[in-house]
Amino acid sequence: xxxxxxxxxxxxxxxxxxxxxxTGQPERIPAIIQEMKSGDIMPxxxxxxxxxxxxxxxxxxxxxxxxxxxxxxDGRVAADWTTYSNLAxxxxxxxxxxxxxxxxxxxxxxxxxxxxSAFQFLITLYGRTGNxxxxxxxxxxxxxxxxxxxxxxxxxxxxxxxxxxxLQGAEKCFSDWLxxxxxxxxxxxxxxxGAYVNEGLLDKAIDxxxxxxxxxxxxxxxxWEIFLNYYLKEGDFKSAVDCVEKAxxxxxxxxxxxxxxxxxxxxxxxxxxxxxxxxxAERFVEILKKAVDEVGADVFESLIRTYVAAxxxxxxxxxxxxxxxxDLSAEGIKLLDAVCSD
Numbered sequence: 001x002x003x004x005x006x007x008x009x010x011x012x013x014x015x016x017x018x019x020x021x022x023t024g025q026p027e028r029i030p031a032i033i034q035e036m037k038s039g040d041i042m043p044x045x046x047x048x049x050x051x052x053x054x055x056x057x058x059x060x061x062x063x064x065x066x067x068x069x070x071x072x073x074d075g076r077v078a079a080d081w082t083t084y085s086n087l088a089x090x091x092x093x094x095x096x097x098x099x100x101x102x103x104x105x106x107x108x109x110x111x112x113x114x115x116x117s118a119f120q121f122l123i124t125l126y127g128r129t130g131n132x133x134x135x136x137x138x139x140x141x142x143x144x145x146x147x148x149x150x151x152x153x154x155x156x157x158x159x160x161x162x163x164x165x166x167l168q169g170a171e172k173c174f175s176d177w178l179x180x181x182x183x184x185x186x187x188x189x190x191x192x193x194g195a196y197v198n199e200g201l202l203d204k205a206i207d208x209x210x211x212x213x214x215x216x217x218x219x220x221x222x223x224w225e226i227f228l229n230y231y232l233k234e235g236d237f238k239s240a241v242d243c244v245e246k247a248x249x250x251x252x253x254x255x256x257x258x259x260x261x262x263x264x265x266x267x268x269x270x271x272x273x274x275x276x277x278x279x280x281a282e283r284f285v286e287i288l289k290k291a292v293d294e295v296g297a298d299v300f301e302s303l304i305r306t307y308v309a310a311x312x313x314x315x316x317x318x319x320x321x322x323x324x325x326x327d328l329s330a331e332g333i334k335l336l337d338a339v340c341s342d
Contacts, residue, residue: 127160
């Protein structure tokens, strides 16, 4: 664009800064800012937001404040609500809650058009400062501005209340949503199910899952993930495996497969190995194969160790390993010989 003598705006510079941010090269952004200044290219609010985020990433909070002050002095670009949302988030990350709440007050002043996203950020960020009163105050303002409140707003509010340990408030918010919703959203139920599980209220969580199903909202992979983590914590490995199987069978909302984290698979296989439970280990391997094309060497080596621990053999194990294209370690090969012996 420079070679063609085309008039430059902030847009290509913003795109370049975004690219550097996403590729882990924030140290290159100050040079971009300097080039814009040298070329008398006027920044926009997005430019300032990226610049502030870059400085925050290296814990230069005073630098962030210099940028916002420069923006005010320059006067050509008016700070909008996103500027102060960005600033408040930076202060919260830095543990400076008083400054964060001052920035949130500035955000509110600039939300004259009653932007729904602005309300969402206010609730989330006041929640992160731990200010429950302000969360409820902004929620009331949101409800007045949007009497037909969207599911996403209820979801955000309930998630914030759960994080603030206001379970009673989350339940009331859920009841309000339930009385007015036209479409039952399993994500909202999951937020409360997760809260119940974290508080050890398993019966309430199970009841809400059942109620959701009656409303036509089947449990999704996230629902089963919530129960999976609970059962693992409680050492109920049979129920945990059932949750893995149901999550895999359900899949993700976008049509992609749900795959258990490696740590979860290792923990379950480790349990079977420790308890010499070949049958459960084999069942779990078959469940995993429904989610992944290759189960992997770690899982098969654990399966082999389970056979050895149980004193059992499997003459076709070598053939299975070959068919699955599994590369065993030296120890795994040695154990395989023992498992395949007559």
